[in-house]
Amino acid sequence: MSDSNPAPSLYAAREPIYPRRVSGPFRNLKWYIMVVTLGIYYLTPWIRWDRGPSLPDQAVLLDLAGRRFYFFWIEIWPHEFYFVAGLLIMAGLGLFLFTSALGRVWCGYTCPQTVWTDLFILVERWIEGDRNARLRLHRQKKMDFRKARLRLTKWVSWFLIGLATGGAWVFYFADAPTLAYDLVTLNAHPVAYTTMLVLTGTTFLFGGFAREQICIYACPWPRIQAAMMDEDTLTVGYREWRGEPRGKPRKTDEPGTVHGDCIDCMACVNVCPMGID
Template sequence: MSSADAIDWTNPAKKQTPPEPGPLYEKRKAVHPQRIDGNFRRFKWLVMLITLGIYYITPWIRWDRGPYAPNQAVLVDLANRRFYMFGIEIWPHEFYYVAGMLIMAGIGLFLVTSAVGRAWCGYSCPQTVWTDLFQHVDRFVDGDRNARMRLDAAPWGPSKIAKRGFKWTIYLFISFWTGGAWIMYFADAPTLTVEFWTGQAATVAYATVAILTATTFILGGFLREQVCIYMCPWPRIQTAMLDEKSLIVTYKDWRGERRGSVKKAAKNPEEYGDCIDCNQCVAVCPTGIDIREGAQIGCITCALCIDACDRVMDEIGRPRGLIDYATLEDCKNEAAGGTPKPILTTLLRPRTLIYLGIWGAIGAAMLFSLGVRSHTELTVEQDRNPPFMLMSNGDVRNAYTVRLRNMESRPRDMEITMSGLAGGLMWSDDMAREKAARSLTRTVSADATRIVRIYVVAPAGTASQPFTFTVTSLDEQREQDTTEARFEAPEGTP
């Protein structure tokens, strides 16, 4: 807003005209990051290789669980409602483990952000990883920053059409394999691959690949920094996680200003700072921001501007760190002539230690729970309509639906016993009434739940009362689970 358009608040009598509101969305300006080498760029290469390797390779890793369970190391088996992760198997009733992992992921994100800013956004976010991969494709096909800018400005012709077609084909290839890798987590990867290419896979598999191919192609190829600025909520949430003690990428303006060329600084060294206004920090930024303007929503804390600035400082013989990871507290101290705190002291502060303690406690609790959990479970459901039946000889019968859960990857014999309810006997619908007893033995398939319909009978005159069912695995583990049930009788509850 110009000075002529500004509102004169000192003159209430004058008719005030408020300025026109600005647009909510700014038209995208193409960003062409320049190639850079340095410690942070190498770290981004490492993270990208690790994360992409994990994503594409994990479904193909085998894990022997015996002949009765799938041998894919990581598998979300929706058909059988199981989640396998190496030696861990999660059943539907154990979804709290998944909730625990999600909580750990959230707290871990808080921990990282409070310690080193948006490091997740700068290195590990899927949008960042695939955008970085696509930007390397840009350099491979179109050349570095200046060549890409010239190509963008050039009119459409055979050369530009050929390059665009070749580059977009590579985009599409990467996007297709991204979608294809995703569906491998939900079925046996080798089997699904054959079915997919022979047209035998389920329709949902083809639809999922098509949707993920399109979203990866569009978001990674054409929307890039727009996703970070407009679509992702985390840049707006992160402000609650940061404080003056958080390490963030910072331009040290007290050292860099006033900006000027090397020649100007040589003539008047007292008037100019270390920044020579080379714009290398802007040229390498994947979102196209100028870090010298301060903290802003477009900064993903990838620190490539640090690599660029350090290289320039080396070339002109000035100390590194004009752009650096620093806390606002240390910046004020350093501007006043002090020295910054050691990195370890900055990271190990109460806030980050609390986050780390909560994160570790949840992880330890989940590991302990996994270590001591039983692989044999019993659930009992009593018939409510009718609650009991009178037999011809005066005995009272109740009916129950018993579920025996075998969470081992092998069949097991399980014994069901009842305790309490004096004189009571039980039998199931797959045996004769005359064979009723106080215990039954049934075989439960590997990694399965068996439903047994059980009838419990008690002598005439028995009052309503609680009793218990106990299931015991008849193997070397001898695991047990007990559930209390209630026997209903005509006399009602005494």
């Protein structure tokens, strides 16, 4: 190839996706699931459970130093870990069952990557507006005061969510009120700060920037789940035989022109958080 006609790059930069707001029963179900799952994650370490003197009163506690796992009225010792393994196997089988019957419900509703990304998009929409406003802001090259203010507000909000997420995680491993006090007074163990820092950073990056890239490049589940689906599985997808030839019927169409059901309105593209096109 001559110098005047350089080889095209094999790398295409990611185009950020700005899904449009949607409403309806399935979206409402997704909001409920988000509230419940995030509520469980953030609040569980603060639930108290009286086990009597000399035992921790935290309902769910992974006591690594004492080699105990406390779960409400259950106490699991290391040699009883097969209970947890059995539970995980049952959860895995349940996931396979739901996937073969209902398709990508795990990915769509309950995967942590989905739930946190959804939360980050919600915050982004509150601050920067719906799809068109966000697209305009993204395409605006000049970093004026308004763009800087919106971007900074969004990133600080995302950071605080990441911090709360990392913070909640370490509370599962120690008495939450004591650890919270130690963290604030800078007396906590360095491992607690390091763990919080790593989880804050990964939440910020995965929910704010990587989003669907985690599903496409990092997650093994999409490679596996297709093996559990057949023609009876409920899947959301474009059926070419039904949609094509796409386009709205027009007065100028030749008599007898056939149209598929797809009117090419781009609504499905504009709302898709995975960026179908």
